[in-house]
Amino acid sequence: MIVVFWMEHAQGQGQPQARSFASDALAQALRWAEELRARRKAGEAISHVAIQSELPEAVGPAGVADAPADYAHYKRRIDPAIPLGRPSGGS
Template sequence: MYMVYWTEAEDGGNRACSQEFASADMSGAMQFMESLRRRQREGDAVCFITLCSENPDSVGPPGVADPAPDYNWKKRRRQ
């Protein structure tokens, strides 16, 4: 799944906005972001345009975590 987030300034305040896109529709999300950036270039009060994704097939939990106890990483090159 993809989410596009942006902020619109209105009446002296900011309004957070979002739009959801299916996992198979990354190009649609990118086109939508470009339309928001076009509005921004034309002077509309649109800012903080960003794309976020969450992969349901990810091999690990999202975020930062300690490695599993059986993880044994070694540096590839010797110094």
Template sequence: MFVVYWLEEGNASTATARFERFGDEDMTQALAFTEALRKKQAAGGDVSFVTLCSENPRSVGKAGAADPPAGYAWKKRRP
């Protein structure tokens, strides 16, 4: 899944957080949407803090750092 997050400036010091979700197979559309928002921002539009996040629901392991499996023997190679 892909999610694009951005802020839309309001009056004075207020801004509204927005997001748009895209499916697992819609990376191209998510990138195009992000690029359109960034172009709007560059043209002086009321958009800021544009970012694209992804999460792979079919990930093999847990997200983040974890202990190596039992029996794993790491060795530093020297040239």
């Protein structure tokens, strides 16, 4: 799902607003956000236009987990003779 959030201000009070879009409707969500920004530029009392997405194919499990036991990240090579990364160029 994609959600566009914004604030509409009336009598000095900001009222939060939101509009939902399907996860495959990014173009429509972007058009709506730009329409809100155009209305703000034209003088309407609109602020804080933002887009947030939580796409089912891109969201992992909630929370933070410990790294797997075989995870070995280090910032410096233990032995500089051991090349890191993938080979580049043709082979």
